Amino acid sequence: MNKRNDDRILRQISRRRPRRQSNLAPIWVLLGIVAVFLAALLIILLPRGSGNSNISDGTSYVTTDSEGNTAPPDSGGPGEKYPGYKAISLSRDEVHRGDLILVNSDYEYVFPEDADIVGISENKTSDYKVAYDNLRLDARILGIFNDMLAEFSSVMNRRDVIVNSGYRDYKEQQDIYQSRKELYGEAYADAYVQDPGYSEHHTGYALDMSVYTDDGVSMTFDKDPDFTWFYHASHTYGFIRRYADHKEDITGIPNEEWHFRYVGKPHAYYMYSNDLCLEEYIALLRSYPFDGEHLEFRDDSEQLWEMYFIPASDSGATEVYIPTEGEYTLSGNNVDGFIVAAEKKAQ
Ligand SMILES: [Zn+2]
Numbered sequence: 050m051n052k053r054n055d056d057r058i059l060r061q062i063s064r065r066r067p068r069r070q071s072n073l074a075p076i077w078v079l080l081g082i083v084a085v086f087l088a089a090l091l092i093i094l095l096p097r098g099s100g101n102s103n104i105s106d107g108t109s110y111v112t113t114d115s116e117g118n119t120a121p122p123d124s125g126g127p128g129e130k131y132p133g134y135k136a137i138s139l140s141r142d143e144v145h146r147g148d149l150i151l152v153n154s155d156y157e158y159v160f161p162e163d164a165d166i167v168g169i170s171e172n173k174t175s176d177y178k179v180a181y182d183n184l185r186l187d188a189r190i191l192g193i194f195n196d197m198l199a200e201f202s203s204v205m206n207r208r209d210v211i212v213n214s215g216y217r218d219y220k221e222q223q224d225i226y227q228s229r230k231e232l233y234g235e236a237y238a239d240a241y242v243q244d245p246g247y248s249e250h251h252t253g254y255a256l257d258m259s260v261y262t263d264d265g266v267s268m269t270f271d272k273d274p275d276f277t278w279f280y281h282a283s284h285t286y287g288f289i290r291r292y293a294d295h296k297e298d299i300t301g302i303p304n305e306e307w308h309f310r311y312v313g314k315p316h317a318y319y320m321y322s323n324d325l326c327l328e329e330y331i332a333l334l335r336s337y338p339f340d341g342e343h344l345e346f347r348d349d350s351e352q353l354w355e356m357y358f359i360p361a362s363d364s365g366a367t368e369v370y371i372p373t374e375g376e377y378t379l380s381g382n383n384v385d386g387f388i389v390a391a392e393k394k395a396q
Pocket residue numbers: 214250255256257307308309
């Protein structure tokens with residue numbers, strides 16, 4: 050065995066806990082048993098995953114920040130099996146939560162009990178308009194949308210983007226399908242309106258927008274070059290144009306100039322740069338499992354990203370490995386697993 054191997058083995062050994070003395074006095078054995086019992090009791094009694102290991106809010110997490118705070122709670126031990134990563138335990142339900150959930154005619158949305166849906170009118174800026182006062186969106190996504198519209202209106206000096214649709218509950222989708230069917234016929238309704246339960250609008254992460262000028266002119270973005278800004282810049286805020294003409298055979302939806310969906314910045318960047326629709330991207334990520342090669346790329350702000358997929362366990366909880374340091378986001382795909390996107394420090 051050469052020196053280098055010896056060193057490596059020594060380092061591995063030194064990381065392990067010191068070996069226990071074999072001839073312990075009976076009192077110490079007794080105390081040990083009591084300690085183990087108390088620890089087990091604590092584990093049973095403590096609330097699990099208090100907030101942060103739950104991914105329903107889709108926010109990004111910091112495993113260790115500059116103050117040394119850690120999140121989310123660690124349900125596994127330190128990642129000795131995979132240095133630099135640690136396991137957290139996610140329930141099967143969490144597959145249906147997060148920025149990257151795929152909702153289409155094959156994969157139904159699972160409505161959560163705790164969605165943070167807010168009115169757009171009450172929370173909007175003066176940078177855009179709303180078609181109806183009762184429009185709603187996920188609170189976090191609306192904040193990001195407001196930021197995007199602030200940049201757009203300052204770059205183009207236009208404030209005539211209009212939001213026509215946002216969050217829809219099951220009943221609203223049902224009503225929309227019915228009214229479109231009555232107005233334009235069943236073929237139109239089937240092509241443009243998803244069945245209740247299968248619309249991205251249920252997520253609160255999707256919205257329809259177009260142009261409504263002060264002179265009362267209504268048009269889609271493609272009719273005025275100022276608005277094509279959204280085609281090329283919305284990914285920098287984490288939004289994608291969800292339904293493009295040349296992806297209709299995959300998405301099952303014809304071109305929709307108006308429909309944008311939030312998926313999170315690194316994902317939107319990758320999909321935009323590689324011309325992938327969400328169906329294609331979700332499929333691609335499956336070829337980068339945690340225990341295999343990860344998808345790595347640099348985004349347009351030179352940030353290096355690492356993406357990987359963890360299939361959800363069919364029964365019970367899934368051990369999802371997250372980086373022990375740095376920021377990451379975690380999302381279910383609404384189908385069969387979890388996706389981690391981690392910021393990597395430049396080598
Ligand atoms: Zn839409």
